Amino acid sequence: MKLSVIGTGYLGATHAAAMAEIGHDVVGIDVDPAKVASLNAGVVPFHEPGLPELLTAMLGTGRLRFTTDLAQAADCEVHFLCVGTPQRKGELAADLTYVDAAVTGLLPHLAVGSLVAGKSTVPVGTAARLAALVEARGADLAWNPEFLREGKAVADTLHPDRIVLGVTSERAEKVLRDVYAPMVAEGSPVVVTDLPTAELVKVSANSFLATKISFINAISEVCEVVGADVTMVAEAIGHDVRIGHAFLGAGLGFGGGCLPKDIRAFMARAGELGADQALTFLKEVDAINVRRRARTVDLAREMCGGSLAGMRVGVLGAAFKPDSDDIRDSPALDVALGVQQAGAAVRVYDPHAMANARTAFPTLAYADSAVEACRDADVVLHLTEWREFREMDPAALGEVVRQRNVVDARNALDRERWTAEGWTHRALGRRSI
């Protein structure tokens, strides 16, 4: 089938390459000429494991190309909307500028009988509004949310654990079933819904995940007061299959381009709909999450004898999570700024997010390696659990620091090993050994 993918960020670039991989003829469209040129040259403009290889292979087949020209979507049967819906500045609500611009731009090129399938995360009710515009051109609109995780985007897109089709006609359902036929044949379950239900599935899933993380981080706060160990609580409760171990990783909490802004936009939308009471708990989820950042700064301060003024702090991690260079709402950078504000000299290192971090936070100091970030440090903060950091040799790092103090804000370092090498190890939700 001939498909267009509008918006080629983390979601769209991966979706376009994955659609080509399962045999479709795909044109990826973006307003940014630099991004388009880069993708056409086989260079992914962000860090996503496996995507460069898939992109290069698909460009080689001739089934995938990128352009800035929306007119080139005119002969496509399906148009996937993959543009961003960031948080509006100074507000909780989502900014729909890019979604609206994509649809408005597409309308003159829409063939009668074609299908527009929204993948972006939008406030419930958006699809119905867009459907009216699309239907006026004799085309159809569906909502088909995407659940990919950064760092695992290729696998998540090629082997989705569910395919949600929010449709208003049997024809739209059939077209999308044809698009995803290889995944359906492989066993991915298909859930067919109406438009608002499909929109709600996405924000409900992300709200649940955020709630699970904040739940264990709330328990973490109590553990800190009573001297209990949150990692053991998580392990023990996770054995209950009704609870499960996933997303019970206590620590610095969630960041990124999705969970924080999605729960905020969901609350804002519920308020507009008069259902704000239903989601007041999400305000607490957000507050618990943000408190972990302040707690990490406090731990650093405690380890430096009560004041960070004049101290040197080595910061390991800038990305919001490992295997991504995304620094949107990154807990790691928030903590780095907090520690700097408290008077410390901070040096940050991240294996893949340095360029993004430097651009967004030019006032922070950066180092070219973990060792350089930690040289002469009074305390080392482990804030993003990259494999490189988890596998670091605490004995070697101990040689370059001023004091062997480490805060493991992701509960991911081998505490026994670090302690054996003479480090004072502090973590969130765990007492020291």
Ligand code: UDX
């Ligand atoms: C999320 C959803 O998982 C995905 O389904 C949706 O499509 C987009 O939003 P993503 O933002 O890529 O994906 O990252 P995710 O792996 O969910 O992690 C989000 C944040 O939660 C990260 O900052 C991570 O460090 C944190 N996290 C995750 C925890 O603090 N503890 C955990 O146990 C798991």
